[in-house]
Amino acid sequence: MEGNILNNKFSGATRYILDNELASIVNVTMALEMPLLLKGEPGTGKTMLAHAIAESLTMPLIVLNVKSSLKLVDALYQYDTLTRLNDSRFGDSHRDVSNIEDYIKMGKIGQSFTSKQRTVLLIDEIDKADTDFQDDMLDVLDQMEFDIIEVDKTMKAVHRPVIIITSNAKKDLSDPFLGRCNFHHIAFPDPKMMRKIIGVHFPDIDSNLMENVVTMFYRVREIDGVEKKPATRELINWIRALKSDPDFNPKALIKGDIPYLGVLFKKSPDYERAVEATRRSHVI
Amino acid sequence: MFIDFFYSLRNAGIQVSPTSFLTLQKALNMGLINSLDEFYTSARAILVKSERYFDVYDQIFAHRFEGAELPEYQGFEIDDISRAILDEWLKDPQTLAQALDVDEAELLQLTPDELIQYFRERLNDQKGRHHGGATWIGTGGSSPVGHSGDHPGAMRVGGVSRNQSAVKLALERRYKDYTRRGLLTQDMVGEALKRLRNMIPVGPEDKVDIDKTIYQTMKNCGEIEIVFSKSFKDRLKVILAIDNGGWSMDPYIPVVQTLFDYARDQFKDLKTCYFHNSVYDVLWEDPARANKPIPVEHLAAFDPQTRLILVGDASMAPYELMAADGSIHVEERSGKPSIEQLKFLAQTFPHSVWMNPASSQMWDYTPTITTIRQIFPMFELSLDGLEEAVRHLMAK
Incomplete structure (x- = not known):
C-alpha cells in the first residue's frame, strides 16, 4: 500500500492545471497521511483540486459540504429511527427490525471509512461550521475510527482516505485543528498560469481573444474598492459569454469596451464601480 | 536536522x-x-x-x-519607503534629486546599498512619516532593484549566488500582501456575528419531532402517530446605536457601514439609532438626528433580553460625559449628565457592548474611553474584537 502511494504520484488532471509547488505538497501530504488544508480566494481552484486528485489517482470522490447546522454525528452516520418505527408497525420490508444495524446509514465521513477502495474525501468550506465541530472532526480523522453508540460498535477505516479540507475564511482555524493538518494557501494565478487554465477549458480559443481577455481581466481586477473581485470562475463564464456573442470583436476589448460586465461583477455596488471605471478609461 | x-x-x-x-x-x-x-x-x-x-x-x-540579510526590527517600514524612492530614482534621477534637495552628481557616485542607506538616513531625519510597528515588512539588502541597468554602481542582488529556485521564490516574497490586515468586509462581519442569535420555534409545524413521535406511538400501542413541531428561527432583538456625528468618527465610516449593512440583513428585529459622541436624553432614529427622537427612558420598556450594541469612538471632552449640561447640542441638555444615561442603559440591558473602531492600543490615552469602559465592556471593531463581543453578548 505504502509503496503504491509513493509510485502513484499526483501530477494533475485533464481539467486542472497544477503548479509544481502544489503538486509536491499534495504528494508529501498523501505520504504522511495527513489532511491537507487549503485556503485561498474563491475561484482559485481549492475544490477543484480534490476532484483532480480523485480523477488522476482514479479514486472515488466523496464530498462533505459543510453547513453551519451540520453536526459531527450527521457526517459520520445516521440512525434512521422513523423507518425502523414504520417497519416495526407494518413489517413489510426486508430489513430486520430487531437489528438496529440495518437502520444505520453512513454519512459522508462514514462512507469514506467503509469504502472498499481508497477514496478522496473532500470536506468543503470547513469554516462554516463552529470550532467544536472542527476539533471533534479532526479527532475522528486522526484516529480513523468512530463509535456508533446505538449498536456499541467501533467503525475503523478500511483504507485511510486522502483528505482535502477547504476554507474560505480570512480568520484562522483553531490551533489544535491547524496542528493536525498540512497547510497551503493557493495564491491567485498569475497571467501566465491563467492562460494555461483558459487553454484547458477552451482548447480552440483564438490567441488574440485569449491575450485581450486576460489583459482586460487583470486590469478590471485592479479596480479600486471592489468587494468581490472576479475570480477564475467568473473569467471562464465571461469568455463563454463572449464566445457565444456573434457580434463580439476581441479588438474592441483593449479599447476599453467591455461587454457583459455583469458576469464578472456580481454585487451591485461593485458592478456600478466597474462600469464607472471602464467608462472613464474608455474616454482616455 | x-x-x-x-x-x-x-x-x-x-x-x-x-x-x-x-x-x-x-x-x-x-x-x-x-x-x-x-x-x-x-x-x-x-x-x-x-x-x-x-x-x-x-x-x-x-x-x-x-544567507540573505534579515531585516532589522525597526527598519522595515523605512525600507519599503526607501525602496520606493530608489525605484523612482532609477526611473528619473533628476527629479528626485531635486525633490530631496540633493546634488544628482553626488548621488550618482553612490552604490545602491549606499543609496538605500542614504535614503534611510534622510527618512529617519524626517520623523513625520515613520509610524513604527511590530511586524516585519521589508528585507534589508535583498531588493531586486539592482536589475535595472540604469545605475552606474552594481548591486548585490539578494545575496543569491548558487541560485536555487526555491530561494528565488523565497526572495520574491510573493506573500507579502497577506501579512497586512485587510478591510473588514461584510463576509467577515457575517462570519463573526453568526453566533449572535437566539433560536425560537416559529412558523408552520413541519418538522418531525422524533422523540415525541416515538412516545405518542408507544402510547397508542404501536399505532404510528407522527408528531410535528415548529422549526427554530432566529429571533434575537438587537438595538444598534451608532455614533454618526463629528469628525472624529469620519475615518471609521466604511467599517461602521459594513457592520450596519450586515446587521440590517441579518437581524429580523433590529432597531438602529444614532447619537453624537455620547448618549444624552434621546437617541435618534434618523441619521440626521433631527426628526425622530426616542427618549432614553422609553428604552426601559424594551425586552431586557435585547442586545444593545453601541458603536462609537468614545472620544470626547470629559465634560461632555460628566457635566449635567455636557451635550454640545443645547436642546439635548436636561440636567442629567451623559454618564448617568449610559449607566441607565447598561442596567436596562444586561447584554450590552460598546464597539470602538479606534485601535485598542490607543484607548488608554483617552480619558473618556477609560470611563466608558467602566460602564460597558468595550471591544475593538475588528474581526477579533467582534468575535469577543459576540461571545460576551451571548453569555448567560
Missing part, C-alpha cells in the same frame, strides 16, 4: 509546534523531500499554518539557506 531553522521560525513569531517539526523530520526520513525546492514547499505546508506567516517564512528561509 534544521533545528536552528526551527528556532529561527519560532523566534520570528511563527507558531511552529514541535509536533509539526517532527512531522517534517518524518517526511525527510521517508525520503519524500529530495531537493531544496521540495524542502521549501513541504516545510512550509507542514510548519506554517497561515498565509499571514508565509512572508516571514520566506525571509527566514532565504536567510537560513542563502
Whole structure:
C-alpha cells in the first residue's frame, strides 16, 4: 500500500492545471497521511483540486459540504429511527427490525471509512461550521475510527482516505485543528498560469481573444474598492459569454469596451464601480 | 536536522509546534523531500499554518539557506519607503534629486546599498512619516532593484549566488500582501456575528419531532402517530446605536457601514439609532438626528433580553460625559449628565457592548474611553474584537 502511494504520484488532471509547488505538497501530504488544508480566494481552484486528485489517482470522490447546522454525528452516520418505527408497525420490508444495524446509514465521513477502495474525501468550506465541530472532526480523522453508540460498535477505516479540507475564511482555524493538518494557501494565478487554465477549458480559443481577455481581466481586477473581485470562475463564464456573442470583436476589448460586465461583477455596488471605471478609461 | 531553522521560525513569531517539526523530520526520513525546492514547499505546508506567516517564512528561509540579510526590527517600514524612492530614482534621477534637495552628481557616485542607506538616513531625519510597528515588512539588502541597468554602481542582488529556485521564490516574497490586515468586509462581519442569535420555534409545524413521535406511538400501542413541531428561527432583538456625528468618527465610516449593512440583513428585529459622541436624553432614529427622537427612558420598556450594541469612538471632552449640561447640542441638555444615561442603559440591558473602531492600543490615552469602559465592556471593531463581543453578548 505504502509503496503504491509513493509510485502513484499526483501530477494533475485533464481539467486542472497544477503548479509544481502544489503538486509536491499534495504528494508529501498523501505520504504522511495527513489532511491537507487549503485556503485561498474563491475561484482559485481549492475544490477543484480534490476532484483532480480523485480523477488522476482514479479514486472515488466523496464530498462533505459543510453547513453551519451540520453536526459531527450527521457526517459520520445516521440512525434512521422513523423507518425502523414504520417497519416495526407494518413489517413489510426486508430489513430486520430487531437489528438496529440495518437502520444505520453512513454519512459522508462514514462512507469514506467503509469504502472498499481508497477514496478522496473532500470536506468543503470547513469554516462554516463552529470550532467544536472542527476539533471533534479532526479527532475522528486522526484516529480513523468512530463509535456508533446505538449498536456499541467501533467503525475503523478500511483504507485511510486522502483528505482535502477547504476554507474560505480570512480568520484562522483553531490551533489544535491547524496542528493536525498540512497547510497551503493557493495564491491567485498569475497571467501566465491563467492562460494555461483558459487553454484547458477552451482548447480552440483564438490567441488574440485569449491575450485581450486576460489583459482586460487583470486590469478590471485592479479596480479600486471592489468587494468581490472576479475570480477564475467568473473569467471562464465571461469568455463563454463572449464566445457565444456573434457580434463580439476581441479588438474592441483593449479599447476599453467591455461587454457583459455583469458576469464578472456580481454585487451591485461593485458592478456600478466597474462600469464607472471602464467608462472613464474608455474616454482616455 | 534544521533545528536552528526551527528556532529561527519560532523566534520570528511563527507558531511552529514541535509536533509539526517532527512531522517534517518524518517526511525527510521517508525520503519524500529530495531537493531544496521540495524542502521549501513541504516545510512550509507542514510548519506554517497561515498565509499571514508565509512572508516571514520566506525571509527566514532565504536567510537560513542563502544567507540573505534579515531585516532589522525597526527598519522595515523605512525600507519599503526607501525602496520606493530608489525605484523612482532609477526611473528619473533628476527629479528626485531635486525633490530631496540633493546634488544628482553626488548621488550618482553612490552604490545602491549606499543609496538605500542614504535614503534611510534622510527618512529617519524626517520623523513625520515613520509610524513604527511590530511586524516585519521589508528585507534589508535583498531588493531586486539592482536589475535595472540604469545605475552606474552594481548591486548585490539578494545575496543569491548558487541560485536555487526555491530561494528565488523565497526572495520574491510573493506573500507579502497577506501579512497586512485587510478591510473588514461584510463576509467577515457575517462570519463573526453568526453566533449572535437566539433560536425560537416559529412558523408552520413541519418538522418531525422524533422523540415525541416515538412516545405518542408507544402510547397508542404501536399505532404510528407522527408528531410535528415548529422549526427554530432566529429571533434575537438587537438595538444598534451608532455614533454618526463629528469628525472624529469620519475615518471609521466604511467599517461602521459594513457592520450596519450586515446587521440590517441579518437581524429580523433590529432597531438602529444614532447619537453624537455620547448618549444624552434621546437617541435618534434618523441619521440626521433631527426628526425622530426616542427618549432614553422609553428604552426601559424594551425586552431586557435585547442586545444593545453601541458603536462609537468614545472620544470626547470629559465634560461632555460628566457635566449635567455636557451635550454640545443645547436642546439635548436636561440636567442629567451623559454618564448617568449610559449607566441607565447598561442596567436596562444586561447584554450590552460598546464597539470602538479606534485601535485598542490607543484607548488608554483617552480619558473618556477609560470611563466608558467602566460602564460597558468595550471591544475593538475588528474581526477579533467582534468575535469577543459576540461571545460576551451571548453569555448567560
